[in-house]
Amino acid sequence: MKRVAPLIVALVLSVLLALVAYRVAVHYATFPVADSPAAPDASPTGRPPPLTREEMESPEAPLSPEQAQAADALERARPIQAAVDAFYVAEGTWPRNLAQLGLGNPDSHAGGPVAAISVRPDGEVAVAMKPHVARGGEIRLVPTVLADGSLDWACRARNYPAATRLPECR
Structure with missing residues:
Protein backbone atom coordinates (compact mmCIF):
# COMPACT_ATOMS: atom_id res chain seq x y z
CA MET A 1 0.00 0.00 0.00
CA PHE A 31 -13.17 21.87 -40.04
CA PRO A 32 -14.57 21.39 -43.53
CA VAL A 33 -17.13 23.93 -44.65
CA ALA A 34 -20.52 22.60 -45.69
CA ASP A 35 -21.26 22.62 -49.41
CA SER A 36 -17.63 23.06 -50.43
CA PRO A 37 -15.92 20.44 -52.57
CA ALA A 38 -13.02 18.63 -50.98
CA ALA A 39 -10.13 19.19 -53.35
CA PRO A 40 -6.70 17.70 -52.80
CA ASP A 41 -3.87 20.14 -52.21
CA ALA A 42 -1.97 20.70 -55.41
CA SER A 43 0.99 22.49 -53.86
CA PRO A 44 3.68 20.97 -51.62
CA THR A 45 3.13 23.67 -48.98
CA GLY A 46 -0.42 22.49 -48.32
CA ARG A 47 -1.86 25.78 -49.53
CA PRO A 48 -4.01 25.92 -52.64
CA PRO A 49 -2.33 27.46 -55.67
CA PRO A 50 -3.28 31.06 -56.43
CA LEU A 51 -6.16 31.58 -58.82
CA THR A 52 -5.40 32.44 -62.41
CA ARG A 53 -6.71 35.71 -63.85
CA GLU A 54 -9.45 33.85 -65.74
CA GLU A 55 -10.55 32.04 -62.58
CA MET A 56 -10.67 35.31 -60.63
CA GLU A 57 -12.76 37.05 -63.26
CA SER A 58 -15.08 34.08 -63.74
CA PRO A 59 -18.28 34.42 -61.71
CA GLU A 60 -18.34 30.63 -61.31
CA ALA A 61 -14.79 30.22 -60.02
CA PRO A 62 -14.61 27.40 -57.48
CA LEU A 63 -13.80 28.47 -53.95
CA SER A 64 -11.07 26.81 -51.96
CA PRO A 65 -12.03 25.69 -48.44
CA GLU A 66 -10.24 28.76 -47.05
CA GLN A 67 -12.13 31.07 -49.41
CA ALA A 68 -15.39 29.34 -48.51
CA GLN A 69 -14.71 30.14 -44.85
CA ALA A 70 -14.01 33.77 -45.74
CA ALA A 71 -17.23 33.91 -47.78
CA ASP A 72 -19.12 32.40 -44.82
CA ALA A 73 -17.68 35.09 -42.55
CA LEU A 74 -18.80 37.81 -44.96
CA GLU A 75 -22.31 36.35 -45.11
CA ARG A 76 -22.49 36.31 -41.30
CA ALA A 77 -21.57 40.02 -41.29
CA ARG A 78 -24.13 41.10 -43.92
CA PRO A 79 -27.10 41.50 -41.50
CA ILE A 80 -24.97 43.68 -39.23
CA GLN A 81 -23.80 45.71 -42.22
CA ALA A 82 -27.46 46.22 -43.21
CA ALA A 83 -28.32 47.30 -39.65
CA VAL A 84 -25.48 49.86 -39.63
CA ASP A 85 -26.62 51.10 -43.04
CA ALA A 86 -30.23 51.50 -41.86
CA PHE A 87 -29.13 53.18 -38.60
CA TYR A 88 -26.98 55.71 -40.46
CA VAL A 89 -29.73 56.53 -42.97
CA ALA A 90 -32.29 56.98 -40.15
CA GLU A 91 -30.12 58.77 -37.57
CA GLY A 92 -27.39 60.46 -39.61
CA THR A 93 -24.72 59.16 -37.19
CA TRP A 94 -22.83 55.91 -36.71
CA PRO A 95 -23.93 53.41 -34.08
CA ARG A 96 -21.44 53.15 -31.23
CA ASN A 97 -21.73 49.37 -30.90
CA LEU A 98 -23.89 46.32 -31.53
CA ALA A 99 -25.99 46.97 -28.42
CA GLN A 100 -27.15 50.30 -29.85
CA LEU A 101 -28.39 48.37 -32.88
CA GLY A 102 -30.14 45.85 -30.62
CA LEU A 103 -27.90 43.04 -31.87
CA GLY A 104 -26.34 41.81 -28.62
CA ASN A 105 -22.60 41.60 -28.07
CA PRO A 106 -19.74 40.68 -30.45
CA ASP A 107 -19.43 37.11 -29.15
CA SER A 108 -23.09 36.37 -29.80
CA HIS A 109 -22.34 36.37 -33.54
CA ALA A 110 -19.62 33.72 -33.32
CA GLY A 111 -20.00 30.62 -35.41
CA GLY A 112 -18.29 28.75 -38.19
CA PRO A 113 -14.98 30.54 -38.87
CA VAL A 114 -16.06 33.70 -37.00
CA ALA A 115 -14.92 34.41 -33.43
CA ALA A 116 -16.81 37.71 -33.08
CA ILE A 117 -18.39 40.53 -35.06
CA SER A 118 -18.33 44.09 -33.77
CA VAL A 119 -19.22 47.60 -34.89
CA ARG A 120 -16.62 50.31 -34.46
CA PRO A 121 -17.49 53.97 -33.74
CA ASP A 122 -16.80 54.95 -37.37
CA GLY A 123 -19.46 52.50 -38.62
CA GLU A 124 -16.94 49.86 -39.63
CA VAL A 125 -18.06 46.24 -39.20
CA ALA A 126 -15.15 44.11 -37.96
CA VAL A 127 -15.23 40.32 -38.28
CA ALA A 128 -12.61 38.60 -36.12
CA MET A 129 -11.68 35.12 -37.30
CA LYS A 130 -11.11 32.11 -35.06
CA PRO A 131 -7.42 31.33 -34.43
CA HIS A 132 -7.50 28.00 -36.27
CA VAL A 133 -8.83 29.81 -39.38
CA ALA A 134 -6.47 32.79 -39.38
CA ARG A 135 -4.56 33.80 -36.29
CA GLY A 136 -5.17 37.53 -35.93
CA GLY A 137 -7.25 37.51 -39.12
CA GLU A 138 -9.92 40.11 -39.59
CA ILE A 139 -12.34 41.17 -42.30
CA ARG A 140 -13.49 44.79 -42.16
CA LEU A 141 -16.49 46.20 -43.97
CA VAL A 142 -15.72 49.91 -44.29
CA PRO A 143 -18.51 52.38 -45.13
CA THR A 144 -18.09 55.51 -47.21
CA VAL A 145 -20.82 58.16 -47.26
CA LEU A 146 -21.83 59.08 -50.80
CA ALA A 147 -23.08 62.53 -51.90
CA ASP A 148 -26.71 61.41 -51.74
CA GLY A 149 -26.32 60.26 -48.11
CA SER A 150 -26.26 56.56 -48.90
CA LEU A 151 -23.38 54.28 -47.99
CA ASP A 152 -20.91 52.45 -50.20
CA TRP A 153 -19.18 49.51 -48.52
CA ALA A 154 -15.64 48.26 -49.14
CA CYS A 155 -14.23 44.99 -47.88
CA ARG A 156 -10.72 44.96 -46.40
CA ALA A 157 -8.82 42.04 -44.91
CA ARG A 158 -5.97 42.01 -42.43
CA ASN A 159 -3.83 38.94 -41.73
CA TYR A 160 -6.28 36.85 -43.77
CA PRO A 161 -5.08 36.10 -47.33
CA ALA A 162 -8.09 33.87 -48.16
CA ALA A 163 -10.41 36.89 -47.89
CA THR A 164 -8.33 38.95 -50.31
CA ARG A 165 -8.91 36.28 -52.98
CA LEU A 166 -12.69 36.82 -52.86
CA PRO A 167 -14.08 39.04 -55.65
CA GLU A 168 -15.90 41.33 -53.20
CA CYS A 169 -12.88 41.78 -50.96
CA ARG A 170 -10.09 42.88 -53.31
Whole structure:
Protein backbone atom coordinates (compact mmCIF):
# COMPACT_ATOMS: atom_id res chain seq x y z
CA MET A 1 0.00 0.00 0.00
CA LYS A 2 2.93 2.35 0.47
CA ARG A 3 3.68 2.35 -3.30
CA VAL A 4 0.14 3.32 -4.43
CA ALA A 5 0.63 7.11 -4.14
CA PRO A 6 3.20 7.41 -6.97
CA LEU A 7 0.92 5.37 -9.24
CA ILE A 8 -2.03 7.66 -8.52
CA VAL A 9 0.09 10.74 -9.18
CA ALA A 10 1.32 9.25 -12.47
CA LEU A 11 -2.26 8.40 -13.48
CA VAL A 12 -3.51 11.92 -12.69
CA LEU A 13 -0.63 13.51 -14.60
CA SER A 14 -1.20 11.31 -17.65
CA VAL A 15 -4.92 12.20 -17.67
CA LEU A 16 -4.09 15.92 -17.42
CA LEU A 17 -1.59 15.68 -20.28
CA ALA A 18 -4.15 13.84 -22.41
CA LEU A 19 -6.72 16.58 -21.76
CA VAL A 20 -4.23 19.30 -22.70
CA ALA A 21 -3.30 17.44 -25.89
CA TYR A 22 -6.99 17.07 -26.79
CA ARG A 23 -7.66 20.78 -26.17
CA VAL A 24 -4.71 21.80 -28.35
CA ALA A 25 -5.84 19.45 -31.13
CA VAL A 26 -9.38 20.84 -31.05
CA HIS A 27 -8.17 24.45 -30.92
CA TYR A 28 -6.00 24.12 -34.02
CA ALA A 29 -8.26 21.80 -36.00
CA THR A 30 -9.69 23.03 -39.28
CA PHE A 31 -13.17 21.87 -40.04
CA PRO A 32 -14.57 21.39 -43.53
CA VAL A 33 -17.13 23.93 -44.65
CA ALA A 34 -20.52 22.60 -45.69
CA ASP A 35 -21.26 22.62 -49.41
CA SER A 36 -17.63 23.06 -50.43
CA PRO A 37 -15.92 20.44 -52.57
CA ALA A 38 -13.02 18.63 -50.98
CA ALA A 39 -10.13 19.19 -53.35
CA PRO A 40 -6.70 17.70 -52.80
CA ASP A 41 -3.87 20.14 -52.21
CA ALA A 42 -1.97 20.70 -55.41
CA SER A 43 0.99 22.49 -53.86
CA PRO A 44 3.68 20.97 -51.62
CA THR A 45 3.13 23.67 -48.98
CA GLY A 46 -0.42 22.49 -48.32
CA ARG A 47 -1.86 25.78 -49.53
CA PRO A 48 -4.01 25.92 -52.64
CA PRO A 49 -2.33 27.46 -55.67
CA PRO A 50 -3.28 31.06 -56.43
CA LEU A 51 -6.16 31.58 -58.82
CA THR A 52 -5.40 32.44 -62.41
CA ARG A 53 -6.71 35.71 -63.85
CA GLU A 54 -9.45 33.85 -65.74
CA GLU A 55 -10.55 32.04 -62.58
CA MET A 56 -10.67 35.31 -60.63
CA GLU A 57 -12.76 37.05 -63.26
CA SER A 58 -15.08 34.08 -63.74
CA PRO A 59 -18.28 34.42 -61.71
CA GLU A 60 -18.34 30.63 -61.31
CA ALA A 61 -14.79 30.22 -60.02
CA PRO A 62 -14.61 27.40 -57.48
CA LEU A 63 -13.80 28.47 -53.95
CA SER A 64 -11.07 26.81 -51.96
CA PRO A 65 -12.03 25.69 -48.44
CA GLU A 66 -10.24 28.76 -47.05
CA GLN A 67 -12.13 31.07 -49.41
CA ALA A 68 -15.39 29.34 -48.51
CA GLN A 69 -14.71 30.14 -44.85
CA ALA A 70 -14.01 33.77 -45.74
CA ALA A 71 -17.23 33.91 -47.78
CA ASP A 72 -19.12 32.40 -44.82
CA ALA A 73 -17.68 35.09 -42.55
CA LEU A 74 -18.80 37.81 -44.96
CA GLU A 75 -22.31 36.35 -45.11
CA ARG A 76 -22.49 36.31 -41.30
CA ALA A 77 -21.57 40.02 -41.29
CA ARG A 78 -24.13 41.10 -43.92
CA PRO A 79 -27.10 41.50 -41.50
CA ILE A 80 -24.97 43.68 -39.23
CA GLN A 81 -23.80 45.71 -42.22
CA ALA A 82 -27.46 46.22 -43.21
CA ALA A 83 -28.32 47.30 -39.65
CA VAL A 84 -25.48 49.86 -39.63
CA ASP A 85 -26.62 51.10 -43.04
CA ALA A 86 -30.23 51.50 -41.86
CA PHE A 87 -29.13 53.18 -38.60
CA TYR A 88 -26.98 55.71 -40.46
CA VAL A 89 -29.73 56.53 -42.97
CA ALA A 90 -32.29 56.98 -40.15
CA GLU A 91 -30.12 58.77 -37.57
CA GLY A 92 -27.39 60.46 -39.61
CA THR A 93 -24.72 59.16 -37.19
CA TRP A 94 -22.83 55.91 -36.71
CA PRO A 95 -23.93 53.41 -34.08
CA ARG A 96 -21.44 53.15 -31.23
CA ASN A 97 -21.73 49.37 -30.90
CA LEU A 98 -23.89 46.32 -31.53
CA ALA A 99 -25.99 46.97 -28.42
CA GLN A 100 -27.15 50.30 -29.85
CA LEU A 101 -28.39 48.37 -32.88
CA GLY A 102 -30.14 45.85 -30.62
CA LEU A 103 -27.90 43.04 -31.87
CA GLY A 104 -26.34 41.81 -28.62
CA ASN A 105 -22.60 41.60 -28.07
CA PRO A 106 -19.74 40.68 -30.45
CA ASP A 107 -19.43 37.11 -29.15
CA SER A 108 -23.09 36.37 -29.80
CA HIS A 109 -22.34 36.37 -33.54
CA ALA A 110 -19.62 33.72 -33.32
CA GLY A 111 -20.00 30.62 -35.41
CA GLY A 112 -18.29 28.75 -38.19
CA PRO A 113 -14.98 30.54 -38.87
CA VAL A 114 -16.06 33.70 -37.00
CA ALA A 115 -14.92 34.41 -33.43
CA ALA A 116 -16.81 37.71 -33.08
CA ILE A 117 -18.39 40.53 -35.06
CA SER A 118 -18.33 44.09 -33.77
CA VAL A 119 -19.22 47.60 -34.89
CA ARG A 120 -16.62 50.31 -34.46
CA PRO A 121 -17.49 53.97 -33.74
CA ASP A 122 -16.80 54.95 -37.37
CA GLY A 123 -19.46 52.50 -38.62
CA GLU A 124 -16.94 49.86 -39.63
CA VAL A 125 -18.06 46.24 -39.20
CA ALA A 126 -15.15 44.11 -37.96
CA VAL A 127 -15.23 40.32 -38.28
CA ALA A 128 -12.61 38.60 -36.12
CA MET A 129 -11.68 35.12 -37.30
CA LYS A 130 -11.11 32.11 -35.06
CA PRO A 131 -7.42 31.33 -34.43
CA HIS A 132 -7.50 28.00 -36.27
CA VAL A 133 -8.83 29.81 -39.38
CA ALA A 134 -6.47 32.79 -39.38
CA ARG A 135 -4.56 33.80 -36.29
CA GLY A 136 -5.17 37.53 -35.93
CA GLY A 137 -7.25 37.51 -39.12
CA GLU A 138 -9.92 40.11 -39.59
CA ILE A 139 -12.34 41.17 -42.30
CA ARG A 140 -13.49 44.79 -42.16
CA LEU A 141 -16.49 46.20 -43.97
CA VAL A 142 -15.72 49.91 -44.29
CA PRO A 143 -18.51 52.38 -45.13
CA THR A 144 -18.09 55.51 -47.21
CA VAL A 145 -20.82 58.16 -47.26
CA LEU A 146 -21.83 59.08 -50.80
CA ALA A 147 -23.08 62.53 -51.90
CA ASP A 148 -26.71 61.41 -51.74
CA GLY A 149 -26.32 60.26 -48.11
CA SER A 150 -26.26 56.56 -48.90
CA LEU A 151 -23.38 54.28 -47.99
CA ASP A 152 -20.91 52.45 -50.20
CA TRP A 153 -19.18 49.51 -48.52
CA ALA A 154 -15.64 48.26 -49.14
CA CYS A 155 -14.23 44.99 -47.88
CA ARG A 156 -10.72 44.96 -46.40
CA ALA A 157 -8.82 42.04 -44.91
CA ARG A 158 -5.97 42.01 -42.43
CA ASN A 159 -3.83 38.94 -41.73
CA TYR A 160 -6.28 36.85 -43.77
CA PRO A 161 -5.08 36.10 -47.33
CA ALA A 162 -8.09 33.87 -48.16
CA ALA A 163 -10.41 36.89 -47.89
CA THR A 164 -8.33 38.95 -50.31
CA ARG A 165 -8.91 36.28 -52.98
CA LEU A 166 -12.69 36.82 -52.86
CA PRO A 167 -14.08 39.04 -55.65
CA GLU A 168 -15.90 41.33 -53.20
CA CYS A 169 -12.88 41.78 -50.96
CA ARG A 170 -10.09 42.88 -53.31
